[in-house]
Amino acid sequence: MPTPTTPAELGPRLARIFHERLQEAFAAYMRSSQEAAARLLEGVSARALDPTTAWKDAASYWVDFGQRAALFWDTLRQRGDDWLEHEKAGKPPLLHFAYETVADARSFARPVNYCLLRILPKDVAVADLTKRPFVIIDPRAGHGPGIGGFKQDSEVGVALKAGHPVYFVSFFPDPEPGQTLADVSRAEAEFLRIVHARHPRAGRPVLIGNCQGGWAAMLIGALEPDVVGPIVIAGAPMSYWAGNDDENPMRYSGGVLGGVWPALLASDLGGGIFDGAYLVENFENANPANTLVDKPYTLWSKVDSEPPRFLEFERWWGGYFLMNRNEIKWIVENLFVGNRLAKGDAEWSEGRAFDLREIRSPIIVFASLGDNITPPQQAINWVADLYPTTEALKANGQVIVGLMHHSVGHLGIFVSGGVARKEHAQIVEVLQQIEALPPGLYAMQIEETRDAGGAPSFDVHLTERRVEDLRAMQKYDRVDEIPFGSVDRVSRMNEAFYESVVHPWLKAAVIPQAAAMARAFHPLRLQRWALSSLNPAMGPVKGAAELARVNRAPRDxxxxxxxxxxxxxxxxxxxxxxxxxxxDAMAEYLFFSIYGHMSLYGDAATEAEETDEARGEVAGAQRVREAIRNAAKGDFHDAIVRMALMAVKAGTGRRRLSAMRASHGLLGRGLGITGVNPDELRRRVGQQSAIVEFAPEVALDTLGQLMPDAGDRARALAVFEAIAAQADLNEAQRVLLDELRVRLGPAAPAGDSGKIVALAAGARRKAGRRARA
Structure with a gap:
């Protein structure tokens, strides 16, 4: 909500909004209650109920009820047994695919509880070793690894199907003593070096990070930019203060709880170990209706068909992994509360911070409007935090592509088969073309068509956007983020008090055995082992369920x-x-009541309103100046890349994947540049785009110097003529082609480069207005 300028304005506004929230909640409850009652009355009134029919219905219902109860509780018993078996096995990754261990980071110089697995293809032979390998990082957010390859239709499955070698970054239940998040990032960077060494001709690996694995992937790219290929972050919370009021209540929890100290308390009660079950419990508490009613009732109502799916998911959902105290402190302090990663202030050692502007690889951001755990604002606002203008983003040579799903929830981003077959499959398909894009921000849209038999086919559209357009996702132009700066300061004060007064006592009082016992009796673990075959009371359940299956009675x-x-x-x-x-309404009210007033008296408003020109000012200015200075230096390939970028800049800003493939094919066949290494291509595109974007006249005037040979010029022109014949050129592109004919043909006048530049700029402005409309 927008923050008023005086305390007298803030109080009444908060009270009014809180009252509106309660009214909306009660109105929604009444609507749903009336709809449920209407369905009941409609169903009952549709049946003619005489006493005999009513008696038969009641009798069959209660017979089914008894059998259903036996099957329901037996499914919970199986869940408990599966949990015990998984615990006894050491909690291996729950992957649908066979795998082998390639590297174990517990043996590294700075050991961490991570390992690198190679997925062994079963039905698909990976024959093309020149294809980029994929490396998938699962979230270490309470659960164990496996969600990225949980089923055949998954990130692992679609990459294997496309013929790529696939690797998986897994982790063990217990952290190594003293490991830090920086140690984990270094180990994962070493994994990427190992993968690249195994596939030296394929370019640097594609890195996919799910949820918290997304910011882990970004940390690697910032710490070791030379080892990472394209980065895909799916449902990854990067800008933790972002969101909209009445939509994303979890962002207020850090302020309502007073900052980082509850995580420290949980770690100290665990003997210096933070239990991931607390994080899973937070997820469950975010939607109590689903946790307490919807999920168990789905199992109850479909007890004859639902158990296999339920048990499969619960094996992953019930695997609780641990972190050490330093790890969870860094995460909560720098990400959840401090939001320092998006600002470039998240230190990995004294005086050295992760700077996401150091990433040189293309980045695909996959988010969903239906995700209440990582809303789109948290997934993408870091771009505007790092680059206040589109020009700053382009000058730094960064390519960022955003893909938005309209409805799927947080877990659906990773586990939905439909999402895997559509969105993740198209991400894999589009990566090669994305690497050839000039720097900028792009929106990715997937167009689905069906043939006569109903089989779907997809095509991808990439439309250039401006960083400034990201404001459209915010209700209040991010003014509601101002109070979060006060949360950070309060958290630091509370942390200082806790560390000096409470921590020493707990550290001395809590023994490892007591901490282990407390973890065993955590409610989420208790409900599993207490309902397993360990409990004698569950003994008759198995027999009753078998009897029910043999004599299953139908229910109407x-x-x-x-x-x-x-x-x-x-x-x-x-x-x-x-x-x-x-x-949630009360949490929002308390948050803004406390921290909204603080922000009026502190310096948080000033901090939030600063555009941070020193930080966001064309970070790549030096790179741009260097590229322009060397505009006349280069070879035939540089000239082709420049010509392609000039044509793109003069276009509408919208690109179709099928058309891009056709153009790349013509360029490859006609000019023999298909063998260019992807990393080398990206370097050339970055250098030439800086010249085309920031010095278009220089780009045109020096183009001929890159192709002194008349034969090369003729070849280049012939291929671009062929591409133009297949494309629907706009006015600026046609004028550009005429100018290239003059510049690269037999000796002729220089041409009117100013006209080209003006027409291209006009076309871009029109395209931008159309996109925003």
Whole structure:
């Protein structure tokens, strides 16, 4: 919500908004209650109920109820047994694919609990060793590894299907003593070196990071930019203060809890170990209706078909991994509370911070409007934090592509088969073309068509955007982020008090055995082992379930009793949803009541309003000046890249993947540049784009010097003529082609480069207005 300028304005506004939130919550509850009642009455009234029919319906319902109860509790018993088995096995990664261990970082000079796995293809033979390898990093956010390759239709599966070698960064349940996030980043960078050494002709590996694995991938790119190829971050929270009020309540939790100290307390109670079950518990508490009603009722209502899917997912969801105290402190302090990664202030050693502007690889950001854990603002706002203008982004040579799903939730980004077959498959397809893009910010859209048989096919559109357009995702132009600066300061004060007063006592009092016992009795673990075969009370359940399966009685789901059951479950779910909405409204109210007032008296407003010109000012100014100074130096390949970039700059800013492939094919066949290493191509594109973007007249005037041979000029012109014949050129592109004919043909006048530049700029402005409209 926008922050008022005086305390007298703030209080009434907060009270009014809080009242509106409560009204909206009750109105939503009443609507859903009325809809549920209407469904019940409609279903009951559709049946003619005489006493005999009512008796039969009740009898069949209660027989089914007893059998269903046996099957339901037996499924929970199987879940507990699976959990115990997984614990006994050492919690291996829950991958759908066979794998082998390539490197174990526990043996590195600075050991960490990570390892590198190679996925062994079963149905697909990876024959083309020149294809880029893919390396997938799963989130270490309470759960164990495996979500990126949980099923056949997954990130691992689509990369294997496309013929790429695939590697997986896994981790072990217990951290190594003293390991830090910087140690983890170094180890993962070493994994990438190992992969590149195994595939030396394929270019640097593609790195995919899921959720917190996304910012882990970005840390590697910032720390070791020379080892990383294209980076894909899926559902990755990068700008933790971002979001919209009444939509993303989890961003307030750090302020409501007082900062980093609860994570330190949890670690100290764990004997210096932070239990990942706390993080999973936070996810579950974010949606109590789903946790307490919807998920168990889905199992209950589909107990004959749902158990396999339920048990498969619960094996991953119930695997709780640990972090040490320093790791969780760094994460909460620098990311959740301090938001320092997006600002370039997250230190990995004294005086040395991760700077995301050091990343040289193209970055694809995949987010969803339906994700309430990592909303789109948190996934993409770091771009505007680092680069206040589009020109700053381009000058730094960075390519960033955003892909937005319209509805899928947070976990669906990683586990949905539909998302894997569509979005992730197209990401794999488009990577080669993305590496040839000039620096800038692009929106990726996937166009789906179906043939006569209903089989889908996809094409990708890339449309250039401006960094300034990101403001459209914000309700209040990020003014509501101002109070979070006060949270950071309060957190530091609370942390100082805790570390000096509470920590020494707990460190001496908590023994490892007590910490292990507390972890074993965490509610999330307790509900698993207590309902397993370890519990004698669960003994009869297995036999009762087998008897129920043999004598399974059908149930009429349209009968009054079944409809009443569904109504009761719906009302329970809606009641919990009402409680959640009221809780989140109260958290929002408390947050802005406390920290909104603080920001009015402190310097947070000043800090937030600064454009940070020193930080965001064309970070690549030196690179741009160097490129322009050497504009007349280069070879035939540099000239071709420059010509292509000039044509793109004169275009509409919208590119179709199929057309890009056709153009690249013509360039490769006609000019023999298909063998250019992807890293070398990206270097050339970055250098030439700086010249074309910031000195277009120089780019045109010096083009001929890159191709002194008349034969090379003729070849280049012939290929571009062929591309033009297949493309729908706009006015600026046609004029540019005429100018190239003059410049690169037999000796002729210089031409009107100023006209070219003006037409291209006009075309770009029109395209920008169309995109924003």
């Amino acid at each position: 789901d349209t009968g009054p009793a079944a409809l009443g059951e569904a109504w009761a479950a719906s009302m329970a779910s809606q009641g919990l949803e009402l409680a959640r909405a009221m809780r």
